[in-house]
Amino acid sequence: MENLFQRIQTHDIHDNLFRLIGQDWMLITAGKPGNYNMMTASWGCAGVLWRKPIAMVFIRPQRLTFEFVEKQPYFTLSFFGEEHKGLLNLCGTNSGRDLNKMDIPGLTGLATPSGSVGFEEARLMLECRKIYYDDIKPELFQVFDIEKIYPSKDYHRFFIGEIIQAWQKK
Numbered sequence: 001m002e003n004l005f006q007r008i009q010t011h012d013i014h015d016n017l018f019r020l021i022g023q024d025w026m027l028i029t030a031g032k033p034g035n036y037n038m039m040t041a042s043w044g045c046a047g048v049l050w051r052k053p054i055a056m057v058f059i060r061p062q063r064l065t066f067e068f069v070e071k072q073p074y075f076t077l078s079f080f081g082e083e084h085k086g087l088l089n090l091c092g093t094n095s096g097r098d099l100n101k102m103d104i105p106g107l108t109g110l111a112t113p114s115g116s117v118g119f120e121e122a123r124l125m126l127e128c129r130k131i132y133y134d135d136i137k138p139e140l141f142q143v144f145d146i147e148k149i150y151p152s153k154d155y156h157r158f159f160i161g162e163i164i165q166a167w168q169k170k
C-alpha cells in the first residue's frame with residue numbers, strides 16, 4: 001500500500017468534494033481481501049462531526065454492498081481519474097449478485113491497514129471506521145418532493161464513517 005500511496009491529512013485534500021462525490025463519483029467498498037464488493041455512489045458527504053473527520057454514505061437496502069457494509073467494521077471510499085468513469089458506471093449498473101466485481105480488470109483490490117479493501121488504480125482513498133448509522137425516515141421529510149425519489153419506499157440507510165486514514169496516489 002505505502003509503495004503506491006502516501007498518507008495525507010484530511011485537511012490536505014484539495015479536491016472540491018462536491019465535484020469529487022457528485023460528479024466524479026466514488027466506489028464504496030466493504031469486505032476483506034478475497035471477499036469484498038463495491039458499488040458506485042454519487043450521493044454522500046464528508047466533514048467534521050463529534051470532533052472527528054467523517055464521511056457519510058447513503059446506501060439503499062437492496063444493494064449487495066449494503067450487506068457488506070452492515071457486516072464489516074470498516075469501509076473505504078475510492079476516487080479515480082476520468083479514465084475510470086466507464087468502470088465506475090459498470091459498478092453502478094451491475095450488482096455483485098450478478099457479476100463478481102473482484103474480477104473486473106482495471107480495478108485491482110488493495111488491502112488497507114485496517115483489513116479493508118481499496119484499489120491500486122484509485123487516486124485518492126478514504127479508509128473509514130463505521131461509527132453510526134440510521135435510516136431515512138419519510139415522516140421526517142420537511143419538503144415533500146424528496147419522497148418522489150423513493151417510489152419503491154427503499155429508503156437509504158446512511159452510515160457515518162470516521163476517516164481513519166486518507167491515502168493519495170504518489
Ligand SMILES: Cc1cc2nc3c(=O)[nH]c(=O)nc-3n(C[C@H](O)[C@H](O)[C@H](O)COP(=O)(O)O)c2cc1C
Pocket residue numbers: 025037038039040041042043044058059060062063064065066088089091092093094095096097
Ligand atoms: C453514478 C451513480 C451513482 C450512484 N449512487 C448511489 C448511491 O449513492 N447510493 C445507492 O444506494 N446506490 C447508488 N447507485 C446505484 C448502485 O451503484 C447500483 O445499484 C449498484 O449496481 C449496486 O451494486 P451492488 O448490488 O453490487 O452493491 C449509483 C449508481 C450510479 C451509476
